[in-house]
Amino acid sequence: MTQTATLPATQPLPHAATHAPAWRAPDRHLHLLDPHAAPLTAAQARHALSGAPDGTHLLGAIGFTPRDPAAFHLAHSTPPTSTATLSTAASTGTTVLHAASRPAPDAFEANVAHAAAAIARGELHKVVLGRTLDLHLHAAPDPRAVTARLAQDAPDAFVFCVPLGDGAQLVGASPERLLSKRGAQLRLRPLAGTRARHADPAEDLRRAHDLLHSAKDRHEHALMIAAIRETLAPLCRELTVPDAPRLVQTPGLWHLGTSIHATLRDPGLHVLDLVSAVHPTPAVCGVPAPAARDLIGTLEGPRGFFAGAVGWCDARGDGEWAVTIRCARLRSPHARLFAGAGIVAGSDPARERAETAAKFGTMLRALGVSPLDLEGVL
Structure with a gap:
């Protein structure tokens, strides 16, 4: 079932700088060697990197399941630079001709x-469980402008723009580190448990306190941490997992997050093999994973790149990967956004739907679309 709405017209997004990075993280920017090249498969990517000049990286995205697609590109790394301030016209919005959510609320x-x-x-x-939000726009948004807005609004996020082929781009600002590898050292910061932010500081703090002390959200988070610990333990000689999660703040949301540190038994393990071992985590799938994947397939169908992983690796097999959330697929005048919510015992359907609506907000703001214009669709 699909919920639709026809929306009022506003102004298009401006264009951003031509040489925008395809990956922005607090410690690294990556620029594609050839933004117009067709994406490489996972098998092609490792071979291409082995013959590339020193310092070349692979930037890529993999899907929710091994059956879903992958897209890789050769890139070079630069130190992070400050994000250019966008014209204030970027915040006035873009012309949305039609909106549809699937499933409907x-x-x-x-x-x-x-x-x-x-x-x-x-x-x-x-x-x-996930939802998609399709927006048909009057004009194709410039992915460079969209990612610049994302980086400006969430400077601590992993901001990405990965060409998928056929003119499509996977763009987003993920707050969730799937894993990073430097030699034998691993870092992860999985997130589970969410509250929408509020403009009033007192109400915002109340929501953060409610999340931190929510038995339901703490249970959901604990399930995720236990599953990740079970996956990593055989691979690591040291594994440090805090006893309790901490609050993680983004511009639009509060999350519960746990920073995990580990030392690998075999430092030679490639980061892509580690990504395959831990992905998808219970943060985007469930527990136990096989039963959760089956139910997701029944209720949603294929997710493709949504709730997958996006990141980079180098010739040493090191790299950093984020969970592909707070994201959209852009192609010509069409944008498809994705959001999900973790369902556990005691989950309230209306509250979980509202959580997905709040998560759409990251990309809606970057596109210049007000959630208030989507009443009845979100």
Whole structure:
């Protein structure tokens, strides 16, 4: 079922600088060697990197499951530079001709109820259900302008713009580090548990406090951490996992996050093999993973690149990868956004739908679209 709306016209996004990085992180920017090159498959990518000049990196995205696509590009690294200030016209919006969500709000709530019933029957402990939001725009947004807005609004996020072929771009600003590898050292910061931010400081702090002390959200987070610990333990000689999560702040959301540090038994393990081992985590899939994937496939169908992983690696096999959330697929005048919510025992369908609506906000703001214009669709 699809929910649609026809929206009022506003102004298009401006164009950004031509040489914008395709990956922005606090410690590194990556620029594609050839922005117009066709994407490489995972198998082609490692071969291409082995014959590339010193200092070349691979920037890429992989899908939610091994059956989903992958897209890699050769890139070079530069130190991070300050993000240029965009014209204030960027915040006035873009012309949205039509909007549709899938599932529609009521159908998504029905999916949550279905999943909660399966959890109550003991079929699984957690599942992350997703939604897409399709926007048909009057003019194609410039991905460089969109990512510049994302970097400006969330300077600590992993901001990416990966060409997928056929004129499509995967863009987003992920707050969630899947993993980074430097030699034998691993770092992860999985997120689970969310509250929307509020403009009033007192209400904003109340929401943060409510999240930090929520039994439901702490349970959801604990399920994720236990699964990640189980995956990493055989690969590591040291594994440090804090006893409790901490609040993670983004411009639009509060999250519960846990910073995990580990030392590999084999420093020669390639970061892409480690990504394959831990992805998808319960932050975007569920527990146990096979039952969660089956339910997601039944209720949603293929996710493709959404809820996948995006990041880079170098010739040594080191790299950094983020979870592909707070993201969209842009192609010509069409934008498809993705958001998900973790369902556990006690999940409330209306509240979970509202959580996905709040998560759409990151990309909506970058596109210049007000959530208030999408009433009935979100």
